[in-house]
Amino acid sequence: MVRVLGVDPGTAACGYGVVEKVGGRFVALDYGLIRTAHTAPTADRLQTIYREISAILERWRPDRVAVEELFFARNARTAMAVGQARGVVLLAAALGGVPVVEYTPLEVKKSVTTYGRGRKDQVGHMVALILGLPEVPHPDDVADALAIALCDGLRAEAGLGAVP
Amino acid sequence: MVRVLGVDPGTAACGYGVVEKVGGRFVALDYGLIRTAHTAPTADRLQTIYREISAILERWRPDRVAVEELFFARNARTAMAVGQARGVVLLAAALGGVPVVEYTPLEVKKSVTTYGRGRKDQVGHMVALILGLPEVPHPDDVADALAIALCDGLRAEAGLGAVP
Structure with missing residues (x-):
């Protein structure tokens, strides 16, 4: 498990988004959006992200952190x-001793939609369906984060293994 | 002072590079290159940079951290x-309570060379001259880091102030 x-940084x-397979299906244990003040200096905004991600790692102790490779x-x-x-985000994972896995945007879409090149909103709908969420996670950053986590979970389940 | x-990340x-004005001239208190293993995962490489920069901040307690804006x-x-x-690097500064200032590549070159759009090796030579170094700092990343620090120091001296 x-x-x-x-x-989605x-x-x-x-x-x-934190996902786990519980009782035969994937569930979202936690998900949301870390916002930073656009008036704050960049260093302070990065500090906010670092502290929030570190707190999430501390709270949920995931086995892996999954992020998208950024090709485009x-x-x-x-x-x-x-x-x-x-x-x-990667630093917070490293300092927390949690391995990082990376997937291409196409791998993420393929794993959660039937169609490899699905529209943006298909990802959100499929994420909601797979995780049994009452509504499509909003905004896209949250749906995408859950999709990335699901991509890793689904691939691990299919025995495809993670790409470290 | x-x-x-x-x-230069x-x-x-x-x-x-750490610079300070001592007895009427700028001196380099410390400078060098943080290298990371290209075989290591990105998160580990970032952790190495974070730890080294944090150690440098701890050792020298600078008033400011200066970096280049990346336009090009x-x-x-x-x-x-x-x-x-x-x-x-910005996170290490924020967690250390040290303000960050940013300069464009052109501002950095202008401040250390007579010619605004000097060749790359002119920056190294001028940095060595201004700081009284026995030789041109090598590689360019080190010369550039010293140039960025000098840019801030020279501008502060000229009453131009920093760009926070």
């Missing part, structure tokens, strides 16, 4: 902003 | 790799 924390908003960034500036947030 | 830690190699990345992948390293 594997418990996975999925994270960003400096302004960082989605997270809109531009270098966006990539750097995402990279900064991703860096402190 | 201001003591500044300049950092990267996941593989992270240059750093070769591509999104490079930007994300730099962003991750930059993220843990």
Whole structure:
């Protein structure tokens, strides 16, 4: 039985979701959005993300942290902003002794939708369906974080193993 | 009198330099390169950078940490790799209670060279000259880190103030 924390990092908003298979089905133990004040210095925003992710790791003690590889960034500036947030998330995992696994966006979509290149909202709907959530997780960052966690959980179950 | 830690972040190699004005001239109190093993997982590499930067902050207790804004990345992948390293450096500063200042690459070059758009090796030579170093700091990451720290120190001296 594997418990996975999925994270969709960003400096302004960082989605997270903790999933585990309980009694034959996957459930979401916790999920939400870490928001940071856009008026705050970048270093302070990163500190907020680091503290929140560290607290989530401490509370739920997942076996793995799953994040998306970022192949397709809109531009270098966006990539750097995402990279900064991703860096402190990976650091929190390393300092907490939790292994990190990475999946491509396509692997994540494939694992939660029937169609490899599903529309954005299909991911949210499938995540809600698989996890038995009362509604589609909102915003996309939260749905994506749950999808990343589910991707790892579903692959582990299928014996595909994680990509460390 | 201001003591500044300049950092040129990267996941593989992270240059750093601590400068301070002592007896009418700028001196380098410490400088070097933090290297990480390319065979190690990214999270572990970021942890190495975080620990080393935290140790440098602890040892030298600078008034400010200075980094370059990254406007011009070769591509999104490079930007994300730099962003991750930059993220843990900024986090180390925030957790250490040290303010972060940012300068554009052009501001850094202007402050240490007579010519705004100097060649890469001019920065190293000027850094060595200003700091009275026996030779040009090597590799570029170290020279750049010292240049960033000097940029902040020289601007503070000129009453230009820092850009927080």
